[in-house]
Amino acid sequence: MTAELPLHALTAHIGLRPEKEVNVNLSSARLVEHAVIHRECCLSNSGAVIVETGEHTGRSPNDKFIVDNGTESDRQIAWGKTNKSISVQQHEQIFVKVKRYLETKELFIQDAIAGRDRQYAQHFRIISEKAWAALFTRDLLFPSDNENPVKPDFTLLHAPDFYADPGVDGTRTGTFIILNFAEKIILIGGTSYAGEIKKSVFTAMNRVLPEVGVFPMHCSANIGENGETALFFGLSGTGKTTLSSTSDRFLIGDDEHGWSPKGIFNFENGCYAKTINLSQELEPQIWEASQRFGAVLENVGFDENTRAIDFMDGSKTENTRAAYPISYIEGHVKSGTGQHPSHIFFLSADAFGVLPPISRLNREQAVFYFLLGYTAKLAGTEKGLGAEPEATFSTCFGEPFLPLAPTVYADLLLKRIDEHHPKIWLVNTGWSGGAFGTGSRIKLPYSRAMIKAALDNELAEGSFYADSTFGLNIPTHIEGVPDSILDPINLWRDKARFHQTASELIFKIRERMKFFSGSLDEAILACGPVLPE
Known part of the structure; x- marks a missing residue:
């Protein structure tokens, strides 16, 4: 009988036992290195990370679910076409599968904070199989200021290369975005579009903050x-x-x-800007920020040899995107x-x-x-x-x-x-x-x-x-x-x-x-x- 793998300090609260290396709160430069080494991306001639998200170049709203735990709190959810329910049993089944899947992968964890006003902030632990997704998280959210990480407010498991089985798991397709507000767990699978991470965090904030008058x-x-x-x-x-x-x-x-x-x-x-037809003349701040080292460019066109960016190229999608820290915008409010x-x-x-x-x-x-x-x-x-x-x-x-x-x-x-x-x-x-x-x-x-x-x-x-x-x-x-x-x-x-x-x-x-x-x-x-x- 194989001995059970030890729990990692940052995944113990969800019962995830990593078999491979766990990279915690790496800097942007190190995440860029990992993304290049793992062939997750290309580098532009200015140092921005260029990724292709494959089939999903935008959000998949029809594949988003909220777990109905039957609690008084969940009865406040506006259930319907936008907020589709999934059962506790179905969520648990997918949750276990995602954990087992991620346990076999090298992991990239970012402890991040949503909310500049710390009185109303929420702490998110984002666990991904992709270095570039961790870089995206680092670009968009505030790095944790807790030197001794404890259980976060929300944990987000990001498994873009894992697909659900709709017939067994109760999803519509292999793609899923599932939010469990009672357990503070978010699951994303079957899509590499990074906007799902961003908007899942936003959805969580929209649930929590009205209760405290924000x-x-x-x-x-x-x-x-x-x-x-x-x-x-x-x-x-x-x-x-x-x-x-x-x-x-x-x-x-x-x-x-x-x-x-x-x-x-x-x-x-950080910022997550649409870049289709982006021009230096009309939008100089966004144009410059999008091409700096550490920025993440989704589905943009580029020259295969020179790696020069072509923001006019919409051959993959009209929804080309750039993620970058707000510090890249001159004159931002610190x-x-x-x-x-x-x-x-x-x-x-x-x-x-x-x-x-x-x-x-x-x-x-x-x-x-x-x-x-x-x-x-x-x-x-x-x-x-x-x-x-x-x-x-x-x-x-x-x-x-x-x-x-x-x-x-x-x-x-x-x-x-x-x-x-x-x-x-x-x-x-x-x-x-x-x-x-x-x-x-x-x-x-x-x-x-x-x-x-x-x-x-x-x-x-x-x-x-x-x-x-x-x-x-x-x-x-x-x-x-x-x-x-x-x-x-x-x-x-x-x-x-x-x-x-x-x-x-x-x-x-x-x-x-x-x-x-x-x-x-x-x-x-x-x-x-x-x-x-």
């Missing part, structure tokens, strides 16, 4: 020279990272934050914190081209459009999307990552608005002059100019008018932006087609918001757009 947000945040903080809400591809990474403001973070009674704090210590925001921007990539490029929202409209979460799924950001974007509604601009009822997060937003009175803006970073395919993408310099005018309080002193289509307040003039694009109908040649397209979107909006009938203040529901008679 509003978790899918947004970027920055600070002006005057100390005023701004938030940018939006889904993948709407411009959160791009619009918050500017030379005239200081970046707190690009994607995930908490709003506590003390102010804003970043969940992360504290990772900010004051209560003075401005909030809701970003929507409107695929229909009917939303104004920028409009001002009142208190009720802010909650309405926050719960609506209208944008477009851009090609390749999720498995199963085709070449064309799809109009979609993602509640709270982050529905796939919200375990609790949307109104929990909306109530926290409303509480913070009433306490601190920020100015709130709806920004269309999508199309104008027509829908996708006929119109054109709103130019980035225009979006930057509109947001700068809002942040500089130039719009607060200007004049507005209510548009007849959505009832939104549109500015009459913004310096550096053609007046003609401020009202979306102006650039449509076929005005009748504009009204038809707008009516179709308004109908979808009204249908979507019926979900909240009975659970939301009628004043909020009534402030949305109305179909013309």
Whole structure:
């Protein structure tokens, strides 16, 4: 009979007994060495790690599950299409299989922290079979400041080369992302897309923080020279990272934050930027950060000989990505914190081209459009999307990552608005002059100019008018932006087609918001757009 392998100090709490070397909290340089030696990656000519994630080049939301332990706490989960349940027995079965699989591999462990404000932080132990995944973790989260590691708040097992058996394990495919909030265990298998690690951590934060009065947000945040903080809400591809990474403001973070009674704090210590068509001219900070030593590039094109990066190459996916520490962004906020925001921007990539490029929202409209979460799924950001974007509604601009009822997060937003009175803006970073395919993408310099005018309080002193289509307040003039694009109908040649397209979107909006009938203040529901008679 073979003697049982000894438990490793950092895996004993989950009963994992490694047979091979365990690499704990290695530096970025050593993780790069391991990734190269193990042939997990290529190195770019600037020292960035280039990886290919294979079949999965985006998230797999249909393969994500939450364990239903039948506890009072689990009854708070908003079970449904987004939060699909899996039984305790099925989870335990897969958990054992993943442990047995990882025990046969060389392991890379990173003890990391999510949450710059340590009062609300969560400690994650991420155990992976891939050195580059550990590097990704090190780029994105805060390194543990505990010299004597103890049991973490959450343990994440990352086994991208292990596949479940759907017929036996109760999964949909061989791919799985399973969160067990009762046991504080996260399992990821059958996918190498690193975004699953990031968003699993975010989902855990969205479960834990509301209980302590913190509003978790899918947004970027920055600070002006005057100390005023701004938030940018939006889904993948709407411009959160791009619009918050500017030379005239200081970046707190690009994607995930908490709003506590003390102010804003970043969940992360790094950025995960979309890089398709990334240019040095338009986005110099992201362009430079993405190519530095230690950055992780997913599915980007490159010259096989020179190893020069080609950000225009979307042959593998449109969802090419770069992960890098926030310290790579010049002018980032070292504290990772900010004051209560003075401005909030809701970003929507409107695929229909009917939303104004920028409009001002009142208190009720802010909650309405926050719960609506209208944008477009851009090609390749999720498995199963085709070449064309799809109009979609993602509640709270982050529905796939919200375990609790949307109104929990909306109530926290409303509480913070009433306490601190920020100015709130709806920004269309999508199309104008027509829908996708006929119109054109709103130019980035225009979006930057509109947001700068809002942040500089130039719009607060200007004049507005209510548009007849959505009832939104549109500015009459913004310096550096053609007046003609401020009202979306102006650039449509076929005005009748504009009204038809707008009516179709308004109908979808009204249908979507019926979900909240009975659970939301009628004043909020009534402030949305109305179909013309």
